[in-house]
Amino acid sequence: EVQLVESGGALVQPGGSLRLSCAASGFTFSNYAMTWVRQAPGKGLEWVSYISASGSNIDYADSVKGRLTISRDNAKNSLSLQMNSLRDEDTAVYYCARVKGNYFDSNFDFWGQGTLVTVSS
Amino acid sequence: EIVMTQSPATLSVSPGERATLSCRASQSISSNLAWYQQKPGQAPRLLIYGASTRATGIPARFSGSGSGTEFTLTISSLLSEDFAVYYCQQYNKWPPFTFGQGTKLEI
Numbered sequence: 001e002v003q004l005v006e007s008g009g010a011l012v013q014p015g016g017s018l019r020l021s022c023a024a025s026g027f028t029f030s031n032y033a034m035t036w037v038r039q040a041p042g043k044g045l046e047w048v049s050y051i052s053a054s055g056s057n058i059d060y061a062d063s064v065k066g067r068l069t070i071s072r073d074n075a076k077n078s079l080s081l082q083m084n085s086l087r088d089e090d091t092a093v094y095y096c097a098r099v100k101g102n103y104f105d106s107n108f109d110f111w112g113q114g115t116l117v118t119v120s121s
Numbered sequence: 122e123i124v125m126t127q128s129p130a131t132l133s134v135s136p137g138e139r140a141t142l143s144c145r146a147s148q149s150i151s152s153n154l155a156w157y158q159q160k161p162g163q164a165p166r167l168l169i170y171g172a173s174t175r176a177t178g179i180p181a182r183f184s185g186s187g188s189g190t191e192f193t194l195t196i197s198s199l200l201s202e203d204f205a206v207y208y209c210q211q212y213n214k215w216p217p218f219t220f221g222q223g224t225k226l227e228i
Contacts, residue, residue, distance in 0.1 A: 045165065045223075047216075050215075059215070059216040060216070061217050095164055095165070100170065103212075104153055104212070104213070105170070105212075106212040109170075111164040111165055111167075112164060113164055
């Protein structure tokens with residue numbers, strides 16, 4: 001059974017930092033690209049970042065570029081999101097999700113339960 | 122960036138009835154479209170990919186259609202568990218991946 005479990009969400013002040021983690025199990029982690037998607041309270045889904053299976057290809061939404069850094073450790077079946085210079089508008093539930101396939105099959109077939117990041121003074 | 126627009130924002134339907142949700146892309150995305158279901162307090166779940174292929178374990182009452190810029194998600198006979206928010210997502214030209222704003226299906 002595919003499982004994705006996020007952790008690390010917390011209350012943080014504007015300008016602060018936080019590191020989110022996503023522990024993967026039930027599949028060969030190193031074979032799949034992964035992604036982060038966030039959802040602000042009462043709002044829709046917003047894609048945040050993507051990392052290829054090997055970690056060699058990385059993309060970010062313009063809204064987070066230069067502040068958030070995605071990484072993965074295939075030996076530990078783990079995905080991370082380092083969040084720096086946090087802003088109020090980064091407040092959201094952050095989901096990690098598995099990317100199903102290659103470029104034209106890159107929908108998100110499994111999702112974690114999410115972790116809440118609140119940016120507030 | 123490809124903009125995805127869903128309609129209506131809210132759809133009120135009775136159990137047992139048919140629901141039709143729409144999603145429009147600002148440019149052609151071929152059939153590279155997915156639909157997700159999200160219930161309150163839960164993560165999204167993949168329903169449909171490739172515009173019309175049901176994901177593993179998704180009941181046959183869910184069907185998707187369309188290509189290019191116009192897409193439809195149809196739920197043939199609504200059960201109480203189907204009342205949720207539905208999102209479409211394009212993955213034809215990325216980054217960025219883009220989602221529609223969602224359609225809330227309510228009783």
